[in-house]
Amino acid sequence: MATEILMPALSPTMEEGTLAKWLxxxxxxxxxxxxxxEIETDKATMxxxxxxxxxxxxxxxxxxxxxxxxxxxxxxxxxxxxxxDDVDSSAKSEAPAAPQDDAPASVxxxxxxxxxxxxxxxxxxxDWPEGTPMKQQTVREALRDAMAEEMRGDENVYxxxxxxxxxxxxxxxxxxxxxxxxxxxxxxxxITEHGxxxxxxxxxxxxxxxxxxxxxxxxxxxxxxxxxxxxxxxLYMSGGQMGAPMVFRGPNGAAARVGAxxxxxxxxxxxxxxxxxxxxxYSAADAKGLLKSAIRDxxxxxxxxxxxxxxxxxDVPDMDDFTVPFGKAKIWREGTDVTxxxxxxxxxxxxEAAEKLAEEGISxxxxxxxxxxxxxxxxxxxxxxxxxxxxxxxxxxPVASIGNHLSAVIMExxxxxxxxxxxxxxxxxxxxxxxxxxxKLALTTTAEVVDAVKKVTYR
Amino acid sequence: MATRKASGNAAKPGANVSxxxxxxxxxxxxxxxxxxxxxxxxxxxxxxxxxxxxxIGQEAVVxxxxxxxxEGDKRVTSYRDHGHMLxxxxxxxxxMAELTGREGGYSKGKGGSMHMFSKEKHFYGGHGIVGAQVxxxxxxxxxxxxxxxxxxxxxxxxxxxxxxxxxxxxxNMAQLWDxxxxxxxxxxQYAMGTSVxxxxxxxxxxxxxxxxxxxxxxxxxxxxxxVKEAGEKAVAHCRAGNGPYILEVKTYRxxxxxxxxxAKYRSRDEVQKMREERDAIEHVRQLLLTGEHASEDDxxxxxxxxxxxVNESAEFAKESPEPALEELWTDIYAEAAPQNA
Ligand SMILES: Cc1ncc(C[n+]2csc(CCOP(=O)(O)OP(=O)(O)O)c2C)c(N)n1
Ligand SMILES: [Mg+2]
Numbered sequence: 147m148a149t150e151i152l153m154p155a156l157s158p159t160m161e162e163g164t165l166a167k168w169l170x171x172x173x174x175x176x177x178x179x180x181x182x183x184e185i186e187t188d189k190a191t192m193x194x195x196x197x198x199x200x201x202x203x204x205x206x207x208x209x210x211x212x213x214x215x216x217x218x219x220x221x222x223x224x225x226x227x228x229x230x231d232d233v234d235s236s237a238k239s240e241a242p243a244a245p246q247d248d249a250p251a252s253v254x255x256x257x258x259x260x261x262x263x264x265x266x267x268x269x270x271x272x273d274w275p276e277g278t279p280m281k282q283q284t285v286r287e288a289l290r291d292a293m294a295e296e297m298r299g300d301e302n303v304y305x306x307x308x309x310x311x312x313x314x315x316x317x318x319x320x321x322x323x324x325x326x327x328x329x330x331x332x333x334x335x336x337i338t339e340h341g342x343x344x345x346x347x348x349x350x351x352x353x354x355x356x357x358x359x360x361x362x363x364x365x366x367x368x369x370x371x372x373x374x375x376x377x378x379x380x381l382y383m384s385g386g387q388m389g390a391p392m393v394f395r396g397p398n399g400a401a402a403r404v405g406a407x408x409x410x411x412x413x414x415x416x417x418x419x420x421x422x423x424x425x426x427x428y429s430a431a432d433a434k435g436l437l438k439s440a441i442r443d444x445x446x447x448x449x450x451x452x453x454x455x456x457x458x459x460x461d462v463p464d465m466d467d468f469t470v471p472f473g474k475a476k477i478w479r480e481g482t483d484v485t486x487x488x489x490x491x492x493x494x495x496x497x498e499a500a501e502k503l504a505e506e507g508i509s510x511x512x513x514x515x516x517x518x519x520x521x522x523x524x525x526x527x528x529x530x531x532x533x534x535x536x537x538x539x540x541x542x543x544p545v546a547s548i549g550n551h552l553s554a555v556i557m558e559x560x561x562x563x564x565x566x567x568x569x570x571x572x573x574x575x576x577x578x579x580x581x582x583x584x585x586k587l588a589l590t591t592t593a594e595v596v597d598a599v600k601k602v603t604y605r
Numbered sequence: 606m607a608t609r610k611a612s613g614n615a616a617k618p619g620a621n622v623s624x625x626x627x628x629x630x631x632x633x634x635x636x637x638x639x640x641x642x643x644x645x646x647x648x649x650x651x652x653x654x655x656x657x658x659x660x661i662g663q664e665a666v667v668x669x670x671x672x673x674x675x676e677g678d679k680r681v682t683s684y685r686d687h688g689h690m691l692x693x694x695x696x697x698x699x700x701m702a703e704l705t706g707r708e709g710g711y712s713k714g715k716g717g718s719m720h721m722f723s724k725e726k727h728f729y730g731g732h733g734i735v736g737a738q739v740x741x742x743x744x745x746x747x748x749x750x751x752x753x754x755x756x757x758x759x760x761x762x763x764x765x766x767x768x769x770x771x772x773x774x775x776x777n778m779a780q781l782w783d784x785x786x787x788x789x790x791x792x793x794q795y796a797m798g799t800s801v802x803x804x805x806x807x808x809x810x811x812x813x814x815x816x817x818x819x820x821x822x823x824x825x826x827x828x829x830x831x832v833k834e835a836g837e838k839a840v841a842h843c844r845a846g847n848g849p850y851i852l853e854v855k856t857y858r859x860x861x862x863x864x865x866x867x868a869k870y871r872s873r874d875e876v877q878k879m880r881e882e883r884d885a886i887e888h889v890r891q892l893l894l895t896g897e898h899a900s901e902d903d904x905x906x907x908x909x910x911x912x913x914x915v916n917e918s919a920e921f922a923k924e925s926p927e928p929a930l931e932e933l934w935t936d937i938y939a940e941a942a943p944q945n946a
């Protein structure tokens with residue numbers, strides 16, 4: 147049967163081109179791989195190879211013709227023993243089915259529209275049953291306990307990172323884990339973040355549940371390709387067949403006096419990525435409950451800790467299996483005049499500011515987001531609808547910050563409730579300076595939060 | 606296809622290989638070639654979009670290594686992945702329909718040419734970032750070692766990828782932890798338009814493993830029997846708990862890097878010479894004919910059968926509908942624990 151030779155698409159964007167030259171004439175035979183023509187696109191001149199073998203029956207588009215549309219028939223290829231007389235009817239039958247392009251251009255609006263969603267409501271379920279005994283723990287101890295409990299519960303959970311085993315952790319988060327679980331499950335790695343993050347992703351594909359410790363998240367920039375391209379996207383790219391159930395954890399943000407390359411807050415970076423979950427605890431109870439949830443989660447979780455918080459002591463519920471769900475903010479302090487939203491170490495400024503403001507007769511509601519993805523919009527919105535004012539607090543850079551995002555959501559969903567523009571207190575738009583006085587200025591401060599609240603409450 | 610029985614070492618190429626084995630290599634290689642030719646054609650018709658990296662010329666590499674694999678072994682590769690999928694037994698229809706971005710594709714049309722996966726066949730992608738599959742492959746091996754089974758992972762990557770830093774991070778850890786992974790460098794002599802000579806002064810890629818204590822060797826990738834033999838040696842090394850092994854398989858890609866390759870970095874003659882003198886499929890064809898394992902007519906019939914499979918896959922890939930619009934919002938997060946194991 148004769149075959150139509152069609153004008154080929156030679157690049158992802160080509161729609162038409164110039165048939166520059168025929169290298170085969172009518173009557174000449176071709177075998178697959180022979181170059182039959184040269185075709186010019188706006189980018190290059192390319193050789194067009196035959197796929198099938200046969201004899202050129204007829205050339206329909208002469209050389210030198212410009213503007214030949216992709217998929218136009220440019221020649222007829224005959225099989226051995228066939229002639230052009232046999233053609234007319236048969237050739238057309240091989241014409242390609244055009245790709246369906248009648249699909250609507252945009253995504254279904256309904257899936258994202260907020261129009262008929264009910265009024266936002268804060269989830270006020272308590273994190274633990276009333277009367278649960280409490281014990282005092284540092285964030286560091288809470289994190290270790292969370293890992294140890296989950297490793298006891300699931301054989302496939304293992305910890306991998308620099309200095310996590312014999313050294314007991316650069317910040318002593320993995321203290322005692324090597325002794326309890328052995329070097330099969332607590333694995334010291336060379337200083338090769340890109341490599342071991344990739345190995346952990348592969349191990350997760352292979353059925354394990356890795357916890358990857360980055361000595362700090364500054365070094366996870368070496369590995370961010372695997373975190374985003376390999377871990378976050380695989381479930382989607384495989385049509386749901388396989389994903390990377392794993393945790394990437396470590397200290398994030400500024401410590402103290404460690405300079406520009408060791409002091410960055412990555413909250414907003416990871417919060418942008420669909421396929422990742424992002425947790426950023428402030429208290430020891432949340433550190434424990436969220437890390438346990440993170441390890442059990444079937445998705446890749448970024449778990450952002452903070453070196454300055456590691457040594458802080460909080461009440462932690464003394465119960466068998468304490469977890470905190472993702473996507474549930476915590477109201478630390480109820481108030482009526484303004485909503486202060488923060489997360490992680492930002493909560494120290496938020497809570498201090500609320501205390502100071504109370505002395506001046508301003509009642510602030512303080513919300514800890516706890517997870518940035520999923521993010522508990524409803525608790526924030528319900529609060530803003532009550533107080534009509536909002537200040538956000540974080541240590542990260544100001545451009546495209548979490549505060550920026552919240553401002554946009556509040557504008558979209560609670561515009562009529564606002565009595566003042568939302569103010570974002572953030573780190574300054576500069577690399578972190580080393581000098582003690584400058585470092586203080588570069589981060590956000592309690593005084594800035596107090597000022598912002600006074601601004602939005604017009605005091 | 607991953608469970609072919611091994612045949613003894615041949616003193617003379619082809620002398621010691623059974624007729625059935627030879628025929629099955631021929632068949633598998635031919636399926637890849639015809640499939641890729643068809644994919645190129647569908648691309649030309651606008652049915653396949655974006656990038657489409659064809660494996661034509663390199664068929665003996667993956668077919669030879671799959672002949673050395675057993676059930677349970679894993680594989681992971683780059684974006685030049687169609688051949689690997691067919692060779693490990695994935696269905697041509699599902700692969701082609703993924704190329705056309707349709708519901709019937711291995712990733713429901715959401716992955717595309719570069720991103721396909723099959724849990725069933727232990728095929729772990731399909732990765733678009735040059736070199737990224739190398740630590741992932743070592744990680745799969747890490748998981749197998751952790752679980753205490755004797756599976757081996759094949760981590761395929763190109764000569765260009767061999768210059769990525771993460772490869773050497775991985776070599777170091779794979780040897781340190783004795784991971785059962787075969788690093789397969791498919792040296793097709795070009796990374797897009799950059800020849801190996803223009804990207805490194807080190808004369809051999811596999812020998813870089815020596816710096817980490819990893820054994821390896823160079824293999825003629827246009828000779829499927831040589832590839833299989835080297836693969837068996839590498840796999841035995843890994844399965845015995847001796848850690849990783851490197852195979853630098855010398856091969857050649859006949860087509861452009863992707864579909865829009867102006868091909869100015871090499872001469873037409875160079876390509877033609879390879880095709881005429883070293884073609885891996887022609888090599889086995891000659892072994893079949895001279896060894897009187899098959900007649901011209903037998904091979905014609907086989908060719909026809911394969912064309913049938915490929916045409917059927919193309920028809921399926923055209924007719925399978927585009928994914929439902931709701932699919933945009935699915936598979937972003939797993940609800941229950943994925944059963945990766
Ligand atoms: C990290 C990264 N850099 C660049 C690219 C673009 N790119 C895609 S393939 C390729 C060449 C790779 O050549 P090689 O590793 O030899 O594999 P081959 O294509 O020959 O199979 C390049 C530069 C990429 N995908 N990823
Ligand atoms: Mg190459």
